[in-house]
Amino acid sequence: MYKYDEYDHAMVAARVAEFSDQVKRRIAGEITEDQFKPLRLMNGLYLQLHAYMLRVAVPYGTLDSRQMRMLAHIARKYDRDYGHFTTRQNIQYNWIKLEDAPAILEDLASVEMHAIQTSGNCIRNISSDQWAGAAADEITDPRPWAELLRQWSSFHPEFSYLPRKFKIAVIAANEDRAAMRLHDIGIQIVEKDGQHGAAFYVGGGMGRTPMIAPLIKDFVPLADMLSYAEACLRVYNRYGRRDNIYKARIKILIHELGADEYRRQVEEEFKHVKSLGIDPPKAEFDRIAKQFAPPPLDASAPDDIDRSDPDFAVWVDQNVAEHKVSGHAIVNISLKPVGGIPGDASSAQIDVMANLGEKYSHDELRVTHAQNIVLPHVRKADLYAVWQALDAAGLATPNLDLISDIIACPGLDYCSLANARSIPVAQKIATRFSDLGRQKELGELKLKISGCINACGHHHAGHIGILGVDRKGTENYQLSLGGSGAEDVSLGTITGPGFDEDGVVDAIERVTDKYLATRTEGERFVDTFRRVGMAPFKEAIYG
């Protein structure tokens, strides 16, 4: 894992001191809310429905047990004993007091964390594959490149006031576990003629106008990656619209220019940028990469798993994935208990996960964009002990990628932008489908719920997506089918008129019944939808 150097420490400490002073002045009435708002947002502090909300960055979703314990400590000391893991691989606290914010940022800094650039029109937290460094299908660990991008984008003077927020994802496997093509820039590390390079997909995103990022460059030598990213941003910063917030994202610019013209301008800019020498010398990259060296895993460790406990075996089948090193496994901890709040974890649960990460996963944990937690490097021989500890803490729900593994934004229960509640809908769906046998019969089914058009719950990318809207002061839910955030990326299509809270749960049951009656051997829900189209599902829903 990356460890701060003296520059990182100095930058974060200076920001904490600066923001502490700004908070003091705000509480003393020396500055107005209009003056203070952009300052607090730069430090991840929002004002939501019930209180201030602090969003803490977890770079590319990677953290160690010390950092995880600090997240539990903050929940316990300053919040209401829980945190909410988000679709940006971050964590949010919902009940923060303004006067506590400086102390929280100091605590975070003590474990090399912060909340910088988790809001505002800047480059946000770089996201990545939660299985990075462990996945059997990756060609390299993408995190050194994500870290390089993090350093480049932190306090970047030219990109601190972009037309709109900007999100970057980096992956290095063909299986896309990071919704890479639904980012402003999605980078896939690829191999060509024995060399690794970066494929740049630019102009994707969800929100009001969802778009899948087109391929802008199929192979950028990794030695040029920062320069190429800089060129992409420069063209956007120069021509992206600032007059209309709904047309300000880079996806709109590329849609209006056309991918070919955008590419031409980027290539032209790249020639200039490359001459500036912003790409790091190899020695500096090697210094960063060294910190992501694989842990010392014993490839001769036993590869067998004792499956004599049936509950354990069910969990292994659903939540444990193959590791690149024999005798080891990737453990996926579901934060989606039936009837629970997707992504929420109590301080005690966060501590349990931290302890397991320290004891069994070489001190590493990951936050996933699906609002779950990963222990990336667990010996198969330790899986039973890990499962027992998780089960005792209410963290062993065996539902990864099943219909109850729902992504849901905080919705109108917490968020000031939301039009409808997301969490109660997720709870009702998970309860309706609580029978695990029924869920497994349905197979992989990614259900995603957003409480407003900003799409923090990724509803456009759900095999089944739900969008909450406000219809004359009451909550209404639009259903969409056929989306995907994975390597088979697609955007969902709205089924028709919306439903009330109970009606949308009934509609989903009719959709899944139709799927079971229609599928062919081996077809996932989204495969069947793509084969037969909307019509049979629409008929099942509306008659």
Next chain:
Amino acid sequence: MKLLTGNDLKTGFVTWWTGADWSLHIEDAADVGETGEAILAAEEGARRVNAPYIIAGEATPDGPRPAHIKDRIRALGPTVRPDLTLKPADPAAGDWVI
């Protein structure tokens, strides 16, 4: 009726204008009627409450209630965590919210 609401500067908690001061409890809210804009301007100057705004409300036997669902949720707390609302011991406290 019209209600004046905002979030407390220091805590961020939802707060309601009572006619003389601010309260966390919707039951204490006063109808600001036509005087709302003037109170709002004065309170913005006082800088105790963030972004105060006027909403439509209705009088009920149990006290004033916001007209819109968003402000009803604001008034009590998240519907999915009754333990974190202003009345965690009263299971019926949120019956009027949705």
